[in-house]
Amino acid sequence: MTDKSKRYWTIAFPGEHGQTVVETWSEEQILKSYYAYWVHKMAQANKHDQISEENCIDDWVVTHWAGRTDEFGRLTYGDCDCGCNEPVARTPENMIKFLARRLEYSGVADEVARVYARDLRYIIENFYENSQEK
Numbered sequence: 001m002t003d004k005s006k007r008y009w010t011i012a013f014p015g016e017h018g019q020t021v022v023e024t025w026s027e028e029q030i031l032k033s034y035y036a037y038w039v040h041k042m043a044q045a046n047k048h049d050q051i052s053e054e055n056c057i058d059d060w061v062v063t064h065w066a067g068r069t070d071e072f073g074r075l076t077y078g079d080c081d082c083g084c085n086e087p088v089a090r091t092p093e094n095m096i097k098f099l100a101r102r103l104e105y106s107g108v109a110d111e112v113a114r115v116y117a118r119d120l121r122y123i124i125e126n127f128y129e130n131s132q133e134k
Contacts, residue, residue, distance in 0.1 A: 009057075009066035010073040024073040030060050095123050 015021040089095035
């Protein structure tokens with residue numbers, strides 16, 4: 001049975017013999033293996049104000065192209081980060097951060113681009129157009 005208090009992320013990468021390796025990590029495991037290294041790199045970049053466990057996990061997820069899953073690596077409804085179930089962000093800052101991370105080194109399928117556009121429209125309508133009219 002899935003432990004609802006934990007969140008899991010699954011990554012896939014090529015193995016040394018050409019096989020695909022799939023690993024599922026809990027957020028606790030991510031922090032245990034990555035947090036000290038990540039904090040050191042953030043300090044070197046003079047980004048002390050951005051150091052948090054949540055930001056560390058976000059960085060690990062983006063860096064490893066991880067997908068939200070259950071502990072067995074199965075996608076679960078509502079856990080997709082593409083925005084198909086819920087907007088990926090509800091503030092301008094978070095949306096910009098998300099898009100920068102997602103789009104910096106990758107191409108995006110048309111369906112995914114439409115979802116991002118929908119979320120951007122939400123941000124524009126709720127934080128810019130409405131606020132300027134008031």
